[in-house]
Amino acid sequence: MQRILIANRGEIALRIIRTCNKLGIETIAIYSDADESLPYVKAADKAVRIGEPPVMKSYLQGERIIEEAKKAGADAIHPGYGFLSENADFARLAEKEGLKFIGPAPETISLMGDKVASRDAMEKAGVPVVPGSSGGIETLEDASRIASDLGYPVMLKASSGGGGIGMVKCPDQTELEKAFSSVKARAKAYFGSDEVFLEKFIENARHIEVQIFGDSDGNIVHMFERDCSIQRRNQKVVEESPSPFLSEGARKKLFETALKAAQAVRYKNAGTIEFIFDEQENFYFLEMNTRLQVEHPVTEEITGIDLVEWQIRAAKGEKLPLSQKEITSNGHAIEFRLYAEDPVKFLPSPGNINEFSYSGGKGVRIDAGYREGDTVTPYYDPMIAKCIFSGENRDEALSAAKKFFGELMISGIKTNAPLFKSILENSDFEKGSYTTAFLNKMLN
Numbered sequence: 320m321q322r323i324l325i326a327n328r329g330e331i332a333l334r335i336i337r338t339c340n341k342l343g344i345e346t347i348a349i350y351s352d353a354d355e356s357l358p359y360v361k362a363a364d365k366a367v368r369i370g371e372p373p374v375m376k377s378y379l380q381g382e383r384i385i386e387e388a389k390k391a392g393a394d395a396i397h398p399g400y401g402f403l404s405e406n407a408d409f410a411r412l413a414e415k416e417g418l419k420f421i422g423p424a425p426e427t428i429s430l431m432g433d434k435v436a437s438r439d440a441m442e443k444a445g446v447p448v449v450p451g452s453s454g455g456i457e458t459l460e461d462a463s464r465i466a467s468d469l470g471y472p473v474m475l476k477a478s479s480g481g482g483g484i485g486m487v488k489c490p491d492q493t494e495l496e497k498a499f500s501s502v503k504a505r506a507k508a509y510f511g512s513d514e515v516f517l518e519k520f521i522e523n524a525r526h527i528e529v530q531i532f533g534d535s536d537g538n539i540v541h542m543f544e545r546d547c548s549i550q551r552r553n554q555k556v557v558e559e560s561p562s563p564f565l566s567e568g569a570r571k572k573l574f575e576t577a578l579k580a581a582q583a584v585r586y587k588n589a590g591t592i593e594f595i596f597d598e599q600e601n602f603y604f605l606e607m608n609t610r611l612q613v614e615h616p617v618t619e620e621i622t623g624i625d626l627v628e629w630q631i632r633a634a635k636g637e638k639l640p641l642s643q644k645e646i647t648s649n650g651h652a653i654e655f656r657l658y659a660e661d662p663v664k665f666l667p668s669p670g671n672i673n674e675f676s677y678s679g680g681k682g683v684r685i686d687a688g689y690r691e692g693d694t695v696t697p698y699y700d701p702m703i704a705k706c707i708f709s710g711e712n713r714d715e716a717l718s719a720a721k722k723f724f725g726e727l728m729i730s731g732i733k734t735n736a737p738l739f740k741s742i743l744e745n746s747d748f749e750k751g752s753y754t755t756a757f758l759n760k761m762l763n
């Protein structure tokens with residue numbers, strides 16, 4: 320594997336380029352007209368224009384991307400996360416055209432991308448799932464009947480959804496009636512299918528995920544957990560490991576369950592299995608993400624493992640570099656997603672970054688997709704950077720975060736940095752006592 324096309328943009332493209340440089344692998348970047356001047360385009364060995372700014376005319380042009388990969392003499396495609404990373408048809412086409420797809424098998428992507436089918440697969444494997452509908456729901460009448468049986472509140476979700484899109488909490492029948500048609504329409508627009516399903520809403524929940532990794536020989540390991548309970552609009556903004564919530568008994572059972580889930584689908588490459596925990600530490604399968612996660616640096620910081628390198632090695636057919644016993648968790652790491660958005664209303668705030676300066680130092684890792692002078696456009700996710708802090712313990716990691724955000728200088732656009740300062744000053748957060756409702760309660 321000598322040349323990889325990166326079917327993505329921004330900070331994740333830069334992240335993949337760094338590992339490829341370390342391994343002596345050439346990189347090909349793709350860019351839309353809106354991204355031509357961004358750092359990742361200049362960092363790649365070669366860059367190819369892929370289209371106009373809208374994603375349907377650029378980063379979702381699967382056939383065009385594969386055509387450009389072949390023209391450039393690429394051996395493989397790394398999809399990053401988002402865009403085509405969980406598109407089974409794209410993975411199949413890449414393999415058909417003689418390109419390695421750096422990710423799991425297309426069949427696994429297809430199965431786990433369907434939230435209803437994945438629930439069924441996990442139930443058959445003996446993995447606990449959130450109580451919910453046994454299949455897709457076609458009509459409001461069916462939804463009302465199932466919700467009544469489950470008991471309100473419930474979550475109405477798109478079967479093919481992810482990233483908090485196509486997901487609405489319905490506290491009662493009236494809200495379910497209001498949301499049903501709009502969620503189906505949103506699901507159709509974003510994911511190409513209007514199938515929806517219902518799950519019981521878990522009150523005072525923690526959202527905890529497990530990083531797993533598999534190779535072609537059937538070896539599967541876990542790389543510990545990440546607590547992703549700090550969310551806005553059902554989307555993660557802060558992730559940390561180890562979770563300050565879990566008891567050792569629950570943690571052990573969680574890892575065993577995650578491995579069981581991965582083995583049930585013969586998982587290969589990097590993946591994440593997400594669970595929801597109630598107050599008694601009962602936990603249930605939510606979904607499996609068949610790709611590298613945004614928050615993968617948290618795992619890298621506590622394990623010392625380069626997950627992108629492992630992805631490339633697994634795609635080449637190599638065995639996992641380490642056994643489960645050889646993978647250890649050391650210290651504590653926490654990530655904050657710095658967005659160009661209003662810190663209260665969470666609306667995107669595109670524009671030119673007039674100033675962007677910060678202090679680095681021990682325990683500080685900044686994976687940025689933009690630099691001072693760059694423009695955040697309205698076409699894509701407005702994440703500017705992932706700010707990761709680590710230390711020998713949680714207090715050290717939080718101390719590094721407080722210092723960083725206290726000294727961060729960024730202007731020209733609104734960002735959610737003030738929100739992070741508030742979170743870091745919150746006594747419940749400092750104690751590790753928080754749930755998925757934390758932000759709503761703190762801001763209201």
